[in-house]
Amino acid sequence: MLADLRSEIESGTVPVGSRLPSESALAARYGVSRSVVREALRSCAALGLTETHTGKGTFVVSGRVSGDLVLGRYSARDLTEARPHIEIPAAGLAAVRRSEEDLATLRGIVADMALEDDPAAWVALDATFHCHIARTSGNKVFESVVTDLREALAHQSETLNLIADRQHASDLEHQKILAAIEAGSAELASAAMAEHLEAVGRALGSLGSSPPEG
Amino acid sequence: MLADLRSEIESGTVPVGSRLPSESALAARYGVSRSVVREALRSCAALGLTETHTGKGTFVVSGRVSGDLVLGRYSARDLTEARPHIEIPAAGLAAVRRSEEDLATLRGIVADMALEDDPAAWVALDATFHCHIARTSGNKVFESVVTDLREALAHQSETLNLIADRQHASDLEHQKILAAIEAGSAELASAAMAEHLEAVGRALGSLGSSPPEG
DNA sequence: GGTGTCGTGCTGTCTGACAGGTTCACGCGA
């Protein structure tokens, strides 16, 4: 039943943020006792999929298993320092390995970002853009690491604010990255991503070695 | 009590491979009921720290939480392709940020490797060496990713065999890396690591895009 | 010596119960 519950969450059948049925209800649905349900929920919680609050219920907090990058606490410096080394080669590979479907998705994201006014929504799209490039690289290691990095970053509101501040500049840089990937040039794509991350890094520079906020 | 149990496992107080006390015993030790113990053990199992077998007990299978890099399945190509992008900059940072203690540890590992005859033991030391360089980089992202990559690699016996085949060549390259880190030169350390990984990559080249063995 | 059986210990699951936190609606008073 753990597998069933987990697949329901990971497949998105149960949307992120929603409340799961109560333990008793789940027990009745699956025909098991509450103990079994509780242990399954504990597993999901350990994997970072759910959180349960006394008296309120258990809530889906993520659609995917969090890597230890997220579980651990990373300083903004660590994240900023590591990103280029992974995202730049990922962009290069993406330019070589992209499919038409990938290109369509990336174009859609970039178009949406240009129209987005809400900073929080824009930052979310920004994360989607970078994650999809990593996925387009065809290397699952890059995909996992970038997704984890981005998720870890999502816990640092200070950093997110600074990212949102340069929305228009980033939009232009994203378009440049996309164009390079469309052109199929690993060199240009890497360079464009490097330029983008460098600019972001400068904007985040004021953070210095400040600790994460948890 | 989960935190207590988990820290006991992660700190190595309970060695990997050993059997934990029975659920009843743990319940008595912590002064809680068996339900609580079972849920804590479920969490540990979900994190990949323990495995429990009906009728036998629960056993410690890992001293650290496995990232999703390990949980997922990665091809040898993905791993080989991603390693340089993370380990080379990590080596560079390690050269700049290493402490005397780090140097002593690394020297010890390299010395042990030179004397090691058993291929399996040597490969384990090799993993320790690379992981400790990542740790020495002072960047927890690099540390996590390298450790995860190495753990993922540990599931691919074919790759491990090829790594073990060039034991003597690797020993020399490791010494060169260590010397560069001792000298405090990020440039030399990166170059030495690049050279090493390139050589390993060539040796693994025959793998091509063969799937992981699971 | 080899083999089969029994007892012990452990996990897996169920039942029923109670304490404490959370939320919401109802009713009372201003």
Next chain:
DNA sequence: TCGCGTGAACCTGTCAGACAGCACGACACC
């Protein structure tokens, strides 16, 4: 009518006790 307090309903957290199934070792028997 509006504001507020109270209480019921629901939820999770934890406990105690019980039984079935599996694994393993000891012991008796052949």
